[in-house]
Amino acid sequence: MPLSERDNKLFEELIRNPGTTSHVLEKKYGLTRRQLGYSINKINDWLINQNLPSIERTRQGYFIMDQSIMTSLGAETENTPIESAVLTSEQRVQLIIMMLAGSEEELSLNHFTSELDVSRNTVLNDLKDAQTLLDNYHLNIRYTRKFGYLLEGREFQIRKLLITITYQVLQMHDGANRLKSITSIDEAGIAEYLDRIENVENKLNLKFTDEKVKTMPYVLILILRRITKGYSVNQFSIEYEELSNTKEYQATEEIFQDAEQIPMEERLFITLHLLTTNVYRTEFPTEEGEVPNLVPAIDNMLRLFEKSACIYLQEREQLMDKLLQHLKPAYYRIKYHLSETVSLQGSLSKEFKELHHLVRQSTGPLKDLIGSAIPDSEVTYITMLIGGWMKRQGESIEKKTKAIVVCPQGVSVSRLMFNELSELFPEFVFLDSLSVREFLNYKLDYDIVFAPTYLETSKKLFIAKAFLGREDKQRLRKQVMLELHGFMPQNIDVSELIGIIRNHAVIENEEALEADLQQYINQDDASSVHQHSEQPTLNLDELITPEMIAIRNNVESWEEAVWTSAEPLVEKEIITPNYVEAIFSYSQDPYIVISPNVAIPHASPEDGVNEVGMSLLKLDEGVNFTPDYRIHLIIVIAAVDKQQHLHALMQLMELASSETDRNRLIKAESKEAIYSIIQSYSSD
Structure with a gap:
């Protein structure tokens, strides 16, 4: 009796991983204990027909397989029968694609039915499934009476598919024999390229993984075959300068030293194949030729x-x-x-x-x-x-408290809440900031939700204002910790903390450091409220005044935009020129884009801030920040600490989240018009 698709999957799993258990197989394949037992009995019947010992199961659910099963079915030799087990539908699709990409002859339905040993209707259904997979590669299967079934599309995509499918076919039971049968590749050709690959390994001072060494001869032969048939990747732009000075390029020259008229683009493509191949080890991981940065x-x-x-x-x-x-x-x-x-x-x-x-x-x-x-x-x-x-190292996030932030007030306010709460609860894993609609369809597991309004949820919900003052933060932290733990945890191991510090700095007086850390960590929370004087609360219109606003039609670059926006702050010595330079080290951070068309470039206070400030540049035509973002409003922010600018920043976030007022700012023709809009968001 032949094995069904389910039986075959289970059998392949047992051969690959004989240490698995009944429970694992039931869970992985969605089977009942009875269904698994039925499949194991069928596999054993098939093994007996092949003159092989059956598989035993222990009471604990483990499997005992005789070594002869692994030897007979795990070794891929010329004598292993190709039809030793029924192919799954997924495997049939892979073989059909392999035939389309690598066969030497014109293909008809009869070729597929003969190779796969299934009916014409099954092949027709498999061809539809194959096309679904090929859609991911933007390739098509086309049939003509003259040439039969053909694979059509960009050659680069066909090559990419060929590499993937070759690997997948070789993972099948007896996959090497199937691949040789489909492609007419002989043992001598494989042996020759294995020798060449071994020479490449010696030349590059590395060892490719066993899987890659097994796949590469077939891939190289099939690529060379397509080149000789006139299929070319020359439509694909490969940077010659980046690849031609690598050792992999020299290795490519060695592999194809006796091949005639291989275009430069093809040599670069093979170089890419070597460069993109995982290695088991390399003797010189930081040698010259590594990717810069x-x-x-x-x-x-x-x-x-x-x-x-x-x-x-x-x-x-x-x-x-x-x-x-x-x-x-x-x-x-x-x-x-x-x-x-x-x-x-x-x-x-x-x-x-x-x-x-x-x-x-x-x-x-x-x-x-x-x-x-x-x-x-x-x-x-x-x-x-x-x-x-x-x-x-025994680390896990499984036991850590996982939190999400849900805010209906737009992405900018939501992101501000996320950052504030992440700082307030550094021991929590914050997964995402979400809109209410995103929250309703959220898939990841979490423990608590922070939101400014009530939400229907079975998890712990904590109502938190979008902007938290210092006392609000202390109150919220105490509420959350008491709810989760029943007390305010002080579980910091000072000796472990000192060990971390020792790894990065020289400690002159370890005893004094330990005493100071113990005093700081164990200080009374209530008394700490009074240790800092209240910082003044600044509104947005107090920081972005008319003299801090500039309007330009356009600029040449993002760098020019930042310098132009920061100019009023530099002139008033609120920031130093070094601060503007420091901004560019953060300038590719997408988080400075707080809404469409609006960015808030900034650096750290220690980079050159003398006092708190903001300045705004409005560009009529906008400027590209990255290919994904074109910015019309650039607000440079100078913060002296984590508090003084936050009230104004919150008001700016609210303004940026309003599409109507954002567009009014972009269309405004005077500083006074811009300032009037800013004032409307600046009330306490």
Whole structure:
């Protein structure tokens, strides 16, 4: 009796992971205990027909498999029968695409039915499923009487698909034999390219992963075959200067040293394939030729992640090396759009889904470096690396309090609330700031909700004003902590804190430092209310006065826009020129764009602020901040602390969130008209 699609999936899972349990399989495939037992019995019947021992199950739900099963079915030899198990529909689709991309002959329905051993109707349905998958690559299956079934679309997309499908087919049971049968690639050709790849490894001082070494000979042969047939990637723009001085380019020249008339674009494409191939190890991770600025981008990404996940990553340099080893090939995959089309999020555990969300929010430095958004598949790999590292050191966000901020007053006010509450509760993991509509459809798990109005929710809800004064913050923190813990927690380990400080600084008097830290951490909350004098509350119209407003038709660049906006502050010595220079180190941070057409460039107080201030530049034609944002209103903010400017900033946020008044500002023709609108948002 042949194995069904479900039986075959379970059997492949057992071969790949014999240490799995009945409970895991039932949960993964949505089966009852009875359904799993029925499938195991069918698999055992099939094994007996193949003269192999059956699989035993223990009372604890573990499986005992004889080594002969692994040897007979795990080894891919010429003698292994291709039809040893029924193909799943997904596998049939993969083989159909492999035939379309790599077959040497014209293809008819008979070719598919013969290769897949299914009916014509099944093949026709599989062709429809194949087209659905090909839609992700912007490719089409076309049939003509003269040439049969053909794959049509940009050659670069076909190459990308070819690399992915070759890997997937090789993961099937007996996949190598199936691939050789479809493509007419012989053993001698495979052996020759394996030798060439080994030479490449020696030349580059690295070792590719076993999976990549297994796949690369087929990929290289199939690409060379398409080149000789006249298919070219020359429509795709590859930067010669970036790739031609790499060792991978030299390796490409070596691999194809005896091939004639391979265009430069094709050599660069093969170089890309080598550059985007994951490696098992590399002897010189920081040698010349690494991607410029990749290390600081990874470092900044980790810092953002640590802040958002409330995690302190130990042995950080080792994690950096692991991420660098993965992200160097990922850099080229992302930049040249060679990443997997399908996301791997479905394979993530519940906790890893939350980590994935936080990692994705932290990838801004990588996006800025590469100039392209980081695909979910790449974010998933990064998540797995960081998540595995956290588990190794016993860290988890599973037990941390996870919070969301819900605000109906627009994105700018919501973002301000999010930042304020993140500072007030540094021990919480803040997942998102949401509108009410987004909140109703939110998928991630969370523990508490902060909102300025009542919301219907089964989770703990804390009503918090959009703008929190100092006493409001103290009251809210005490309320939340008492509700969650029944007391105000003071669980900071001073010795652990000193250990962290010791890693980054020389401590001259450790005993005195410990005493001071103990006094600060354990100070009475009530008395601390009176230790600071109340700072003056400033309205928006007190900071952005007519003399702090400038109007221009246009400017040449974002840098010129910032300098022009900051000019009144510099002239009055509210800020120094160094402060404006410092702004540009933060200038690619998308959080300075607080609403459409409005940005608030700023730096830290220590970068050159003498007193609190704001200045506004209105550009009639706008200026590009990034390709995604065109800005008409630039408000430079100079803050001396975290308090004095906040009331005015809140008023600015409210103004920026009003599309009507925002447009009135952009269309205003005089400083007086702009100031009048600002005054309408400046009442206490």
